[in-house]
Amino acid sequence: MTETTETRTADPVATVSSTLLEARDLHVEFTSRGRRARAVDGVNLSLGAGEIVALVGESGCGKTTLARTLLGLERPTSGEVRYGGQPLKYGSKALKAYRRQVQLVLQDPTGSLNPRQTVYEAVAEGPRIHRMPDEAEVVNSALARAGLRPPERFLLRYPHELSGGQRQRVVIAGALALNPKVLVADEPVASLDASVRGEILALMLKLRDDLGLSALVVTHDLGLAWNIADRVAVMYLGRIVESGPVEQVLTAPRHPYTQALLSVLPESPERVVLTGEPPDPTRIPGGCRFHARCQILASGKAAEAGVDARCRGELLDILPASALSQAACHYADATG
Amino acid sequence: MTLLELDDVSVTYRIAAGEVPAVRGVSLSLDSGAALGVAGESGSGKSTLAMALLRLLPRDARVGGRILLDGEDVLTMKWGRLRAVRWAEASIVFQGAQHGLNAVRRIGDQIAEPILVHGLAKPDEAAKRVAELLEQVGLPAWRARSYPHELSGGQRQRVMIAMALACSPKLIIADEPTTALDVMVQAQVLTLIKDLVAEHGISLIMISHDLSVLADVCDRLAVMYAGRLVEHGPSLEVFHDARHPYSKALAAAFPTVGDPVSRLAPKGLGGDPPDPMHLPAGCPFHPRCPVALEECSTLDVELWPAGDRRAAACVHVRSKEEAS
Numbered sequence: 001m002t003e004t005t006e007t008r009t010a011d012p013v014a015t016v017s018s019t020l021l022e023a024r025d026l027h028v029e030f031t032s033r034g035r036r037a038r039a040v041d042g043v044n045l046s047l048g049a050g051e052i053v054a055l056v057g058e059s060g061c062g063k064t065t066l067a068r069t070l071l072g073l074e075r076p077t078s079g080e081v082r083y084g085g086q087p088l089k090y091g092s093k094a095l096k097a098y099r100r101q102v103q104l105v106l107q108d109p110t111g112s113l114n115p116r117q118t119v120y121e122a123v124a125e126g127p128r129i130h131r132m133p134d135e136a137e138v139v140n141s142a143l144a145r146a147g148l149r150p151p152e153r154f155l156l157r158y159p160h161e162l163s164g165g166q167r168q169r170v171v172i173a174g175a176l177a178l179n180p181k182v183l184v185a186d187e188p189v190a191s192l193d194a195s196v197r198g199e200i201l202a203l204m205l206k207l208r209d210d211l212g213l214s215a216l217v218v219t220h221d222l223g224l225a226w227n228i229a230d231r232v233a234v235m236y237l238g239r240i241v242e243s244g245p246v247e248q249v250l251t252a253p254r255h256p257y258t259q260a261l262l263s264v265l266p267e268s269p270e271r272v273v274l275t276g277e278p279p280d281p282t283r284i285p286g287g288c289r290f291h292a293r294c295q296i297l298a299s300g301k302a303a304e305a306g307v308d309a310r311c312r313g314e315l316l317d318i319l320p321a322s323a324l325s326q327a328a329c330h331y332a333d334a335t336g
Numbered sequence: 337m338t339l340l341e342l343d344d345v346s347v348t349y350r351i352a353a354g355e356v357p358a359v360r361g362v363s364l365s366l367d368s369g370a371a372l373g374v375a376g377e378s379g380s381g382k383s384t385l386a387m388a389l390l391r392l393l394p395r396d397a398r399v400g401g402r403i404l405l406d407g408e409d410v411l412t413m414k415w416g417r418l419r420a421v422r423w424a425e426a427s428i429v430f431q432g433a434q435h436g437l438n439a440v441r442r443i444g445d446q447i448a449e450p451i452l453v454h455g456l457a458k459p460d461e462a463a464k465r466v467a468e469l470l471e472q473v474g475l476p477a478w479r480a481r482s483y484p485h486e487l488s489g490g491q492r493q494r495v496m497i498a499m500a501l502a503c504s505p506k507l508i509i510a511d512e513p514t515t516a517l518d519v520m521v522q523a524q525v526l527t528l529i530k531d532l533v534a535e536h537g538i539s540l541i542m543i544s545h546d547l548s549v550l551a552d553v554c555d556r557l558a559v560m561y562a563g564r565l566v567e568h569g570p571s572l573e574v575f576h577d578a579r580h581p582y583s584k585a586l587a588a589a590f591p592t593v594g595d596p597v598s599r600l601a602p603k604g605l606g607g608d609p610p611d612p613m614h615l616p617a618g619c620p621f622h623p624r625c626p627v628a629l630e631e632c633s634t635l636d637v638e639l640w641p642a643g644d645r646r647a648a649a650c651v652h653v654r655s656k657e658e659a660s
C-alpha cells in the first residue's frame with residue numbers, strides 16, 4: 001500500500017464538511033437459492049449538508065440496495081448508517097422520526113402514486129402520518145416548491161390527468177411536505193422525457209440552493225451527475241471504486257471502470273465497450289473485483305506497470321469516505 | 337436507391353372521446369443501407385408512425401397517404417403479400433418488447449418461429465440458423481436453450497434483434513431499443529446495431545427521445561412534434577446546430593459530460609407536451625417556444641428549406657432563407 005492511502009484511511013471523514021448522512025463500512029447481503037449475494041460489500045460514503053452526491057454504476061451493482069439501507073429500509077449485515085453523527089436506530093418510532101429527515105424519491109412516478117388519490121391526498125399522506133398541523137398549508141407550499149404553481153390548479157387532479165413531469169413533481173412534493181434535510185432519489189428522471197428531465201434536475205438544484213437540501217442521486221446516467229452533482233461515487237459490484245468532485249472524476253477518471261463508463265458516451269473518441277456477463281454479487285472475483293473485465297489489465301498496461309499479479313491476487317482497501325478524488329486500483333496507485 | 341418513401345402519411349385514432357390525430361402529414365424517404373433516427377418526446381407519434389409502416393396499427397386507427405416500400409404501396413397491399421413483407425422485407429423491434437418474450441418458451445424456439453412460419457428452413461436446419469443469429473447478436477449458441485428470465489435486460493434486447501433479423505429483412509425498425517438499459521449495455525446494443533447496418537447493408541429506422549444516441553448511430557435525423565416532422569437533416573448537423581427551437585431543446589436535454597456550459601445547469605423545456613386532441617392553432621410549439629413571435633399563434637408552419645438537405649418548420653428559418 002502506498003503512503004497516501006494509509007493517511008487517507010487514518011482520517012476518513014476529515015474532508016467532508018459537516019457530514020449529515022454517512023455509511024461506515026457498510027455490508028448488505030442477501031441469500032438467494034442458498035447463495036450469498038454481497039449486494040453492498042464494504043461502502044464508506046458521506047453526504048454533507050447542502051451537498052448533492054451522485055451514485056453511479058451499472059445495473060445490479062448495488063445502488064438501490066445501498067440507497068434503501070441508507071433510508072433504513074434494509075438492515076446492514078455489518079457496518080452502520082449514521083445520521084447527524086448518531087448511528088441509525090431501527091425501532092419503529094426512531095425510524096419514523098428518521099424518515100421525516102431523509103426522504104425517498106423513486107424512479108417511476110406512475111408506480112409511486114395511487115391512481116385513485118388526488119394530488120392533495122397524495123401529498124398530504126406524509127404530513128398526516130406525522131400529525132403535522134396546518135395540513136392544507138403544508139400541501140400547498142410543498143406543491144409550490146416542487147414547481148406546481150398555482151397549487152390550487154392541481155389539488156384535485158388525479159395522476160392520469162397529469163403529465164409525466166408533473167407526476168414526478170407530485171412525488172417530490174410529497175417528499176418535501178415533511179421538510180426533510182435529505183432526499184435520496186433513485187433514478188429520478190429515468191422514466192421521464194428528455195424535455196422534462198432538465199426541469200426536474202433544475203428543481204433539485206434549486207431546492208438545494210433555496211432550502212439547503214442535500215441529495216443522494218442514484219443513477220446510471222453520467223450526464224445527470226454532470227448536470228447537478230457536486231461529488232460522484234462510482235460503484236462496481238458492491239463497492240465504491242472511485243469517488244471525488246464531479247469535475248475531477250468525470251473529466252480525468254482514474255479507475256479503468258470509470259474510464260470505460262465515460263468512453264461509451266455518445267461522441268467520446270475511443271470506446272471501451274466492456275463485454276462479459278453482467279457482474280454477479282454471488283461470485284465476486286478475488287484480487288481486484290474488476291479484473292476479469294478490466295481493459296488496462298487485458299491490454300497489458302497493468303503488466304507494464306508491474307501490477308498485473310496484484311490485479312489478479314491482491315484485494316484492494318475499501319475507500320474511505322473522503323471528499324477528495326480517490327480510486328481503488330493498483331494501476332492508478334502505481335502510475336499516480 | 338430509395339428503399340422506403342412516405343408521402344403525406346397521417347394516422348388518426350378514433351376513441352370514444354373523439355379523434356386523436358397522432359401523425360399528421362409526414363413525408364420522408366430512406367435510401368437502402370441508410371440509417372434514419374426519429375426523435376421526439378413522449379406522445380409525439382413516433383411509435384404510431386413506425387407501426388403504420390407495416391400496417392400494425394389497431395383497427396380503430398385510420399391511415400392516410402402513401403407508404404412505398406421498394407416501390408410497393410404497403411397501405412394497399414393484399415394480406416398475403418403483407419405477411420411476407422412483414423418479416424422478409426422489414427421487421428420491427430417493438431418498444432419494451434423484451435418484456436414481451438414468452439416466459440415459458442426457450443428463446444431458441446422463439447427465434448425459430450418466424451423462420452418456420454415463413455418456410456425459410458426445415459425444423460432441423462432452423463436450429464443452425466438460430467445459432468447463427470445468436471452469434472450475430474453476440475450471444476453464445478447455447479443460449480438458445482435459456483428461458484427469458486435467465487437473461488439480463490441487454491441480452492433480452494439482443495434476442496429481440498436476433499428475431500428481427502431472422503428472415504434477413506432489408507429494413508429494421510427499432511423502437512427505443514436501448515431506453516431503460518444502463519450505459520454499458522446500451523453501448524453494447526448500439527454497437528451491435530451499427531455493425532449490422534454497416535456490415536450487412538441493412539437499412540435502419542431507429543426511434544428514441546435521446547438525440548445523442550440517434551446522432552451516434554444514424555446518418556439522418558427527423559424530429560417529430562405533435563405528430564408532425566418539425567426538422568430533418570444530417571444527424572450531426574441537427575444535433576449540434578438544430579434549426580427548430582424544439583430540436584434545440586431536445587439536443588440540450590442530454591448534456592455532454594465535460595462541457596462547462598452544462599455543468600450545474602440542467603436545461604429543460606417548460607410547459608406541457610401538447611394534447612393531440614386540442615392542438616394549439618398556428619405553430620403547435622408556440623405555447624412553449626422561447627423565441628415565438630406574435631404571428632406564430634396564427635401562422636401555418638410547414639417544413640421550409642434550412643440549408644443543404646435540411647428543413648425545419650419554423651418561421652425563423654423561413655425568414656432566413658427569404659433574406660438570403
Ligand SMILES: Nc1ncnc2c1ncn2[C@@H]1O[C@H](COP(=O)(O)OP(=O)(O)OP(=O)(O)O)[C@@H](O)[C@H]1O
Pocket residue numbers: 030031032037039057058059060061062063064065066220280281518
Ligand atoms: N431482496 C433481494 N434478494 C436477493 N438479491 C437481491 C435482493 N435485492 C437485490 N438483490 C441483488 O443485489 C444486487 C444489487 O441490486 P440493486 O437493486 O441494488 O442494483 P442496482 O445497482 O440498483 O441496479 P439497477 O441499476 O438495475 O437498478 C443484484 O445482483 C440483485 O439481484
Ligand SMILES: Nc1ncnc2c1ncn2[C@@H]1O[C@H](COP(=O)(O)OP(=O)(O)OP(=O)(O)O)[C@@H](O)[C@H]1O
Pocket residue numbers: 349350351356358376377378379380381382383384385394431545612
Ligand atoms: N391505440 C391508441 N388509441 C388512441 N390513441 C393512441 C393509441 N396509441 C397511441 N395513441 C395516442 O397517439 C399519440 C402518439 O402516440 P405514440 O405512441 O405514437 O407516441 P410516441 O412518440 O411513440 O411516444 P413514446 O415516446 O411515449 O413512446 C399519443 O397522444 C397517444 O396517446
Ligand code: SF4
Pocket residue numbers: 255256257288289290291292294295296297302310311312328329330331332
Ligand atoms: S486494479 Fe488492476 S484490474 Fe483492477 S481496475 Fe486497476 S488495473 Fe484494472
Ligand code: SF4
Pocket residue numbers: 580581582619620621622623625626627628629632637649650651652
Ligand atoms: S414558428 Fe414560432 S413558435 Fe414555432 S418554433 Fe418557430 S418561433 Fe417557435
Ligand SMILES: [Mg+2]
Pocket residue numbers: 063064065186
Ligand atoms: Mg436500482
Ligand SMILES: [Mg+2]
Pocket residue numbers: 382383384431511
Ligand atoms: Mg413510442
